Amino acid sequence: MKRSQIFSMYILIVTALFFSATLTPAPAKAAAPEAKIGIVFSMTGGAASYGATQKNGAQLAVDEINAAAGATGIHIKPFFDDDASTPQQGINVFKKFINGDHVSAIIGPTLSDTAHVTDRIAQASSVPVLGVSNTAQGITEIGNYVFRDSLTEAVVVPNTIRTAKEKFGISKVSILYGNDGAFTKAGYEAFKKALLDQKVTILSEQTFAKGDRDFSPQLTEIKSQSPDAIVVSALVEEASGIVSQARQLGIPASVHIIGGNGFNSPSFIKNAGSAADGVLIGAAWSSTASNPLNQKFVKDYTAKFGNPPDQFAAQAYAGVYIVYDAIQKAGTPFAPAKIRDALAGIKNMDSVLGKFSFTSGRDADYKAVLQEVKNGKFVVVGE
Amino acid sequence: MDLHHIFTQFYAVYGSLINFIGINSLLAISLYVTLSAGQLSLGNAAFAGIGGYTAGILTMYLNVPYMVALCAATLMSGAVAVVLGFPVLRLRGVFLAIATLAFGEVVRILAINLQITGGAEGLTPIPNKTQAWMIFTALALVGYFMAVLRRSRIGWSFASIREDETAAKAMGINTTWYKTLAFTIGAMIAGLAGAMSAHLNYIITPGEFGFSAAVQLLIYNIVGGTRIWYGPVLGAALLTALPEILRGIGVSAGPVRMGVNGFILLMVILFLPNGLVSLFSRRKD
Amino acid sequence: MNIFLQQLINGVFIGSVYGLFAIGYTLVFGVLDILNLAHAAVFTLGGLVALWLVQNAALSIWLAFPLATLLSGILGLVINAVAFAPLRHRPDTYFSGLISSIALAIIFESAALGIFGARTVRFPINTITVHIWQVAGVTITSLQIEIVLIAACLMAGLTWFLRHSRAGKAIRAVAENERTARLLGIHVDSIIAFTFFISSALGGAAGILFGLYFGALSPDMGRSIELKGLAVIVLGGMGSIPGAIIGGIAFGLSEVLTVAISGTSNLRDAVAFTVLFAILLLRPSGLFGRKQIRET
Numbered sequence: 001m002k003r004s005q006i007f008s009m010y011i012l013i014v015t016a017l018f019f020s021a022t023l024t025p026a027p028a029k030a031a032a033p034e035a036k037i038g039i040v041f042s043m044t045g046g047a048a049s050y051g052a053t054q055k056n057g058a059q060l061a062v063d064e065i066n067a068a069a070g071a072t073g074i075h076i077k078p079f080f081d082d083d084a085s086t087p088q089q090g091i092n093v094f095k096k097f098i099n100g101d102h103v104s105a106i107i108g109p110t111l112s113d114t115a116h117v118t119d120r121i122a123q124a125s126s127v128p129v130l131g132v133s134n135t136a137q138g139i140t141e142i143g144n145y146v147f148r149d150s151l152t153e154a155v156v157v158p159n160t161i162r163t164a165k166e167k168f169g170i171s172k173v174s175i176l177y178g179n180d181g182a183f184t185k186a187g188y189e190a191f192k193k194a195l196l197d198q199k200v201t202i203l204s205e206q207t208f209a210k211g212d213r214d215f216s217p218q219l220t221e222i223k224s225q226s227p228d229a230i231v232v233s234a235l236v237e238e239a240s241g242i243v244s245q246a247r248q249l250g251i252p253a254s255v256h257i258i259g260g261n262g263f264n265s266p267s268f269i270k271n272a273g274s275a276a277d278g279v280l281i282g283a284a285w286s287s288t289a290s291n292p293l294n295q296k297f298v299k300d301y302t303a304k305f306g307n308p309p310d311q312f313a314a315q316a317y318a319g320v321y322i323v324y325d326a327i328q329k330a331g332t333p334f335a336p337a338k339i340r341d342a343l344a345g346i347k348n349m350d351s352v353l354g355k356f357s358f359t360s361g362r363d364a365d366y367k368a369v370l371q372e373v374k375n376g377k378f379v380v381v382g383e
Numbered sequence: 384m385d386l387h388h389i390f391t392q393f394y395a396v397y398g399s400l401i402n403f404i405g406i407n408s409l410l411a412i413s414l415y416v417t418l419s420a421g422q423l424s425l426g427n428a429a430f431a432g433i434g435g436y437t438a439g440i441l442t443m444y445l446n447v448p449y450m451v452a453l454c455a456a457t458l459m460s461g462a463v464a465v466v467l468g469f470p471v472l473r474l475r476g477v478f479l480a481i482a483t484l485a486f487g488e489v490v491r492i493l494a495i496n497l498q499i500t501g502g503a504e505g506l507t508p509i510p511n512k513t514q515a516w517m518i519f520t521a522l523a524l525v526g527y528f529m530a531v532l533r534r535s536r537i538g539w540s541f542a543s544i545r546e547d548e549t550a551a552k553a554m555g556i557n558t559t560w561y562k563t564l565a566f567t568i569g570a571m572i573a574g575l576a577g578a579m580s581a582h583l584n585y586i587i588t589p590g591e592f593g594f595s596a597a598v599q600l601l602i603y604n605i606v607g608g609t610r611i612w613y614g615p616v617l618g619a620a621l622l623t624a625l626p627e628i629l630r631g632i633g634v635s636a637g638p639v640r641m642g643v644n645g646f647i648l649l650m651v652i653l654f655l656p657n658g659l660v661s662l663f664s665r666r667k668d
Numbered sequence: 669m670n671i672f673l674q675q676l677i678n679g680v681f682i683g684s685v686y687g688l689f690a691i692g693y694t695l696v697f698g699v700l701d702i703l704n705l706a707h708a709a710v711f712t713l714g715g716l717v718a719l720w721l722v723q724n725a726a727l728s729i730w731l732a733f734p735l736a737t738l739l740s741g742i743l744g745l746v747i748n749a750v751a752f753a754p755l756r757h758r759p760d761t762y763f764s765g766l767i768s769s770i771a772l773a774i775i776f777e778s779a780a781l782g783i784f785g786a787r788t789v790r791f792p793i794n795t796i797t798v799h800i801w802q803v804a805g806v807t808i809t810s811l812q813i814e815i816v817l818i819a820a821c822l823m824a825g826l827t828w829f830l831r832h833s834r835a836g837k838a839i840r841a842v843a844e845n846e847r848t849a850r851l852l853g854i855h856v857d858s859i860i861a862f863t864f865f866i867s868s869a870l871g872g873a874a875g876i877l878f879g880l881y882f883g884a885l886s887p888d889m890g891r892s893i894e895l896k897g898l899a900v901i902v903l904g905g906m907g908s909i910p911g912a913i914i915g916g917i918a919f920g921l922s923e924v925l926t927v928a929i930s931g932t933s934n935l936r937d938a939v940a941f942t943v944l945f946a947i948l949l950l951r952p953s954g955l956f957g958r959k960q961i962r963e964t
Binding site: 470473474476478493496594605606637641646652 | 697703705750751754755758760762763764766767768770771772773774775777778779781782891894895898899902906934935937938941942944945948949952
Binding site for chain 1: 671674675678679681682778781785786787788789790793800802805807809878882883884886887888889891892923924927928931932933934936937
């Protein structure tokens with residue numbers, strides 16, 4: 001039959017193209033030194049909304065760096081790719097970055113699940129990898145080539161709870177968290193530990209699943225327990241719904257809602273509307289922080305992409321600068337081992353996140369912020 | 384560039400892809416067995432999960448040797464399949480599909496809520512023991528088994544149930560027994576693949592064997608063709624490699640690649656009624 | 669007691685949204701014995717298109733709603749023409765139709781991702797005025813009532829249409845027996861296309877109402893309701909319109925009551941799917957018997 005013949009020709013041609021693209025020898029090195037950096041985020045699949053702003057943040061940083069580098073400075077040649085929110089795709093991308101594109105460093109992936117797997121490949125190949133949104137436990141423990149610039153909930157949350165307790169005199173709370181995501185689950189564990197440390201009574205623990213939009217059954221239960229505050233570990237998709245439905249169900253504004261990194265997005269305020277007011281958010285970055293680098297970033301990002309940045313964008317943007325700083329200190333864009341050493345040595349670097357250092361365990365070390373939403377704006381109320 | 388260099392280079396970039404093709408082929412065959420007896424199960428992804436968790440827990444917590452863990456995972460998935468099979472295989476068509484899907488969801492939610500499975504973060508770090516040769520040896524053995532099965536009395540009984548269950552029953556075939564057998568063999572292969580995958584990726588998470596994973600196995604089968612056991616293997620190979628192929632020919636990452644992916648799937652369904660195998664075998668029409 | 673009443677209201681409300689999603693799903697199954705797995709993608713696109721009309725074309729929601737519903741219906745025609753009609757006479761039409769509709773769902777989702785972006789967005793706050801009433805500790809909003817009313821009207825309208833209109837009777841005839849319908853001079857292919865139109869229009873309408881109420885639309889919003897929709901049509905009996913509505917409410921109530929009775933929500937979905945599993949085994953024809961579409 002003709003159609004199937006045409007189809008097999010098509011398959012053949014596609015396959016031939018595929019192989020030729022794979023096996024073309026690397027072009028001769030250009031005159032200006034170029035640092036090849038693999039940047040992989042979740043552009044499709046479940047985490048696509050974070051991947052999108054991460055890519056924007058990274059793109060902005062690369063453009064700025066290359067514009068500033070001029071004719072002689074080190075340029076960044078970014079290889080953007082998509083892990084489709086799955087570990088398998090992440091592994092394929094990492095292999096391609098390391099063995100096909102021969103990158104000197106990798107930024108990403110978006111999800112901790114994926115990082116758990118992919119970062120081992122980077123470690124085994126001695127290519128430094130910088131996570132810009134991984135917050136689960138055990139990522140940087142994979143090895144000495146694995147770094148992250150994202151503050152984990154375990155760092156951010158204790159502060160939030162202590163301040164909330166001092167400020168509002170909270171003594172009994174209910175918890176609501178997403179129990180099927182690594183991020184929201186880790187946030188819940190951090191909250192729970194901090195609450196127990198502060199001797200706050202936990203009235204009940206309610207859960208939801210990723211993709212849920214109706215939280216009224218859980219919130220109705222919580223309402224009946226009359227807590228002083230509701231502690232929520234959720235990503236922004238769910239966070240805005242939780243907050244607006246809580247207020248709609250008649251949980252009064254005097255019952256504070258406390259959230260973490262997942263709430264730290266302009267979409268939260270946009271989607272929750274006036275219900276967002278009074279929500280307390282402990283986070284790794286604030287869009288309103290006075291640091292001039294940050295203000296410039298927020299302005300440039302908004303101008304370029306038409307939307308204000310969120311924390312994911314900020315951490316990705318900072319990540320590119322951190323890697324670039326290490327490349328400059330290493331003096332060469334071609335030596336992953338030297339870049340690793342330079343990364344490990346970063347101390348008090350000026351970044352959009354604040355004065356940035358790595359801990360000896362290659363985790364991020366800088367000051368978290370505590371914000372409150374006031375009249376539809378994030379306001380820093382403590383550190 | 385000499386040939387050796389090309390080969391090493393290719394393997395360095397695509398080695399893990401080749402491993403995934405092997406694993407996904409095993410998973411695809413696991414559903415093929417069930418389909419060959421005319422039963423549409425969407426529970427095979429969950430069986431892979433059961434196998435993965437069983438093996439992972441054994442090697443991580445009990446230091447059980449890898450090969451023993453693989454066997455235990457295979458048997459565990461098989462045992463669950465027997466228990467599940469007898470009640471659900473009375474159902475037909477879409478009802479069986481939905482019942483197995485519901486089973487899969489319950490397994491996934493249990494994995495999220497149990498302590499021993501590591502909850503939402505998954506079970507990690509599982510020792511990395513699976514090597515390419517093991518995957519492909521398993522695939523070769525399973526393929527050989529399929530070829531033998533096809534010519535055996537069992538294979539013949541599967542086929543007659545698929546063609547007409549009532550007639551098969553009338554001819555004295557114990558349909559319940561054979562359907563459960565097909566279901567169990569499929570679950571065992573899935574359990575084996577899941578165990579190998581967990582020991583390849585260092586981690587197994589509940590999200591890996593949800594609804595979309597279950598449907599993916601069906602896609603492998605339909606795209607590859609279900610007339611012969613290597614059809615699903617072809618389907619798994621093409622669809623697993625597709626993102627890389629699209630990357631290779633320069634289709635940019637993101638929505639476009641996803642769209643092209645869907646489009647190619649649609650084209651295969653519309654224009655290759657018997658799947659990719661029909662490209663390789665002489666057609667009668 | 670008030671908490672319990674509130675939970676009942678919560679359950680009935682979310683259940684009626686499930687029901688509205690499921691009647692389109694079950695309609696196609698009733699006529700063709702085929703699951704259209706692109707239904708959830710239409711649900712998503714319906715919501716996103718309505719949002720686009722409100723936000724970018726500055727239309728009132730009362731105009732955007734029917735327009736986006738109409739467009740969803742047209743998507744249904746596309747689904748039929750591309751994914752189902754070419755396969756109708758193939759022996760494996762059941763399996764291949766599943767896969768081709770998945771392929772189309774992937775294409776639709778990638779289009780939504782490319783056109784509308786990955787972010788979660790909502791209708792502007794003042795799209796529709798919402799009154800919140802609190803009586804004796806029980807909260808109910810005007811939007812909830814409006815949504816339940818719209819859903820009820822659409823369901824009643826569909827039932828009336830199938831029972832009394834010429835086209836509706838033709839749909840039932842095709843569901844009963846395609847060959848006989850053809851012999852009776854019914855243009856079967858157009859009737860099937862029309863069925864897809866109605867089914868998808870209802871799916872799109874469900875997406876708009878869902879988006880309006882929950883204030884969170886995203887290209888992947890169809891994923892979680894897809895599975896629930898399947899559960900609902902099984903509960904109600906595949907192909908049964910009243911079954912889908914009652915099944916939707918039953919599913920919504922089972923979710924809510926698990927939380928209300930156990931006090932925790934960990935196993936909410938597990939309970940819902942275990943119930944589904946049990947019903948399949950005990951009563952494969954669904955809670956309310958296999959009332960096919962021809963018997964509405």
